[in-house]
Ligand code: HEM
């Protein structure tokens with residue numbers, strides 16, 4: 001749980017940092033997406049690695065939960081919690097919502113099964129205005145025609161239902177991480193009362209920052225602060 | 241503890257788990273108890289209720305107790321969902337009736353864990369803890385006269401920490417309080433109280449692995465780091481010992497995988 005959780009935490013933070021490029025010129029997000037797709041087999045290594053982490057994480061959670069229920073046997077007639085945090089008691093529920101979100105998310109932005117009218121492959125190609133660099137190395141040339149991920153994201157979030165679902169799911173993910181981040185130190189034997197207070201604060205700020213970053217993207221679209229490049233295309237199915 | 245001057249006697253409804261034997265189906269039964277002194281202990285209140293039941297010809301409530309001063313770990317009941325009842329760092333025998341208000345309904349049930357089967361009413365069989373102890377909760381030493389006290393120096397901070405762990409009275413409240421009926425606090429305390437001291441080093445790796453594996457085999461649950469255990473512990477043993485045991489277990493497993501072993505044969509056979 002702890003090791004796969006740590007891998008997933010690393011992933012979600014990296015993913016958010018990449019996504020925040022939506023606030024820059026469309027060259028950034030589109031160049032970044034193009035760069036990731038150019039990785040080819042490496043992209044698949046990362047995808048399979050993440051899938052394995054998610055599967056092990058959920059498998060372990062399921063096995064442990066079943067064992068834990070068996071270990072109690074007859075439940076208490078009078079249920080009482082002394083100090084366990086709400087986040088720690090809601091891990092299962094928040095985990096389910098995150099899983100549901102993950103499935104929708106991949107159908108939405110990776111496969112184009114949901115909201116397909118604004119899927120990147122159904123939008124006009126985007127021509128890079130400038131070169132896109134990663135760590136100083138040019139990876140996508142100016143003038144290259146690439147998929148318009150920038151517009152896809154913004155058009156997707158113009159649907160208030162989708163944007164709200166994202167916001168709620170990511171809020172619950174942040175809540176899941178609040179316990180998860182703290183807890184993994186205990187599991188790995190790296191937590192003690194001497195610094196537990198500091199660790200709790202780090203976890204709290206990390207989760208708040210993570211939530212704020214994720215709230216910013218659909219939030220800005222809903223408030224009309226971000227608009228798609230491709231004028232004339234809206235989130236509603238196009239009239240033909 | 242100095243008794244508060246609480247003059248008014250109280251009446252309560254006791255909702256108790258009654259179960260005739262290990263295989264019997266249990267249920268909650270309500271008993272009214274009137275005119276209780278607020279300064280009697282919870283166990284004394286149970287004695288009073290049992291006197292009444294005996295006079296009426298009904299079987300008394302079976303509950304475990306021995307020292308009645310918080311040191312033996314025998315008394316084990318869950319009072320209003322909290323093992324050893326309200327109050328921090330006390331065993332059931334140290335809970336006083338003044339903690340409750342006149343007219344309260346008090347629910348009393350046994351420690352609930354599959355690894356602690358119910359013997360009768362509030363009494364559970366906690367011999368699973370003995371099996372964990374037998375797996376590694378000891379050191380191998382020459383018995384007989386006591387060794388010279390200064391032959392083996394123990395740094396004071398280590399002695400203090402080991403003593404904190406050694407205050408465990410093996411009552412099982414940690415298991416009862418844990419959302420998953422996990423025995424990690426008990427095992428963490430037992431592993432640490434020997435593992436921190438020089439006398440415990442020779443068997444340190446073997447001990448932690450054997451005790452943890454025995455705990456798992458006995459059907460205790462898994463720790464989800466919610467710390468209900470240390471909050472319910474009558475000795476307030478810290479869940480830092482769980483973290484320490486996790487680290488020890490991990491290190492012992494890694495070391496075991498790389499340890500060189502004797503090929504045998506040498507040494508003049
Ligand atoms: C996809 C569905 C998911 C489900 C069903 C799920 C479920 C769970 C469950 C049941 C636990 C154990 C809770 C406990 O110890 O009380 C857990 C722990 C954890 N989860 Fe998830 N989770 C999911 C996704 C995620 C994601 C996406 C991340 C990270 C980005 C994550 C990070 C963690 C971490 C770090 C822990 C703590 C591990 C430990 O304490 O050793 N989880 N999860």
Ligand code: FES
Pocket residue numbers: 304305306307308309310311312313314315331332333334
């Ligand atoms: S009876 Fe000994 S600890 Fe309560």
